[in-house]
Amino acid sequence: MNYHWNWGIFFEPNPMGTGTYLDMLLSGLVLTLKTGVLAWIIALIFGSIVGVMRTLPSKAAGWFGFCWVEFFRNMPLLVQLFLWFFVLPELLPKSAGLWLKQLPNAPFWTAAIGIGFFMSARVAVQLQAGIGSLPRGQKMAATALGLTTIQGYRYVLLPMAFRIILPPLTSEFLNTIKNTAVAITIGLLELTGQARSMQEFSFQVFEAFTAATLLYLLVNAVVVTAMRFLERYVAIPGYITGK
């Protein structure tokens, strides 16, 4: 292989004048984490609302939840980001569209919101399954205690359901972080984006992508370990995973 290896490249100054190439990758990592966490918060909020709606007896709520999930699940994430980034400002009234286009950090907000909505559909389906897996008696008991529907969800159903679906939610959280890489297409310089520009500046393809790969693996390891602890902490007594 006539490839010129140079592992010292990370400590050479980058052409942006922002320190070394390593600094460039680390700033990408920070942006990946910021985007991923914000997107995850959005996904959890909207996914929970939609997931609950799908379990309500109301036909309209169920229909809305169905449409939400189908809409965000049946389009590639890349296309959704393009819709938010390129199409939405054009369809809004002129002044609103202009404001949106001039927003500082537009790729960051678009990516976080777009990925958040995309993932919310998955969270919704999982939460629905989690609530559906609870014994019928739980809901009945809540009603018998005189709790309103909202109280029943707030104090009985949701705490149980979220604890049951914690393991799949972990992998959805990891998917959210991985999906931030798609935002490279709307110009967000997250970890993959920085590795790509490092490759373009320095021609050290394999060093740049190896470093990005290791950083992604590190993030994965940290998230999985942290969630393991959380899982043990919130395990429901009496269930297989419980104490």
Add this chain to the structure above:
Amino acid sequence: MFSNFDFDVIIRALPYLFYEGMSFTLMLTALSALGGLVFGTAIALMRLSGYKTLGRIAGLYVDFMRSLPLVLVIFWFYFLVPYIGQWLTGAARPISVGAFASSLITFIMFEAAYFSEIMRAGIQSISRGQPAAASALGLTYAQTMRYVVLPQAFRNMLPVLITQTIVLFQDTSLVYVLSITDFLGAASKVAQRDGRLVEMYLFAAIVYFTISCIASFGVRRLQARIAIIR
């Protein structure tokens, strides 16, 4: 809102979008699903083989692929495949393999990790008595897998496999980062040439949405049918 909407741009671009773009997307999806299934089944068999080292290698491969974003894997293979080609053929320079081959290899290797987990679950869903009965009949391990276990595993997992293929169909749009003319690539090239981003991206979204919707509706019906038989 749609006052200056130019439907004509879409109509004029239709042949390009579908002959060049969609045929690439569908071909890539079909071949990657097939290749991913074959490799994925092999990896699943490795993991369940009982040879510790073999199982560990397969497990590492799956975990590794599943911890990386697809976009990064696409870049990896785009730059790596020419060097692998050079190494395999002993050529003097890295071999240029072209957009289709490079993206096909990427997707087969990436999807194999996901398909292998599905097939592993499928194989594990077969009751213990089945392979026991097969070996009682005098079938070898390979024959047991080929005639008894894998056909049933495949059948049980068919809805999940198709669902994964729908995800794959959507994910192929990510070859956009290599400027390949798949369906989305074609749409975005027309969009940028004619300055008609709104029309083209909306149209692309509708087409992806329609195809995925129909496919997932089909999966739901299939699931219902399989459920009745069992």
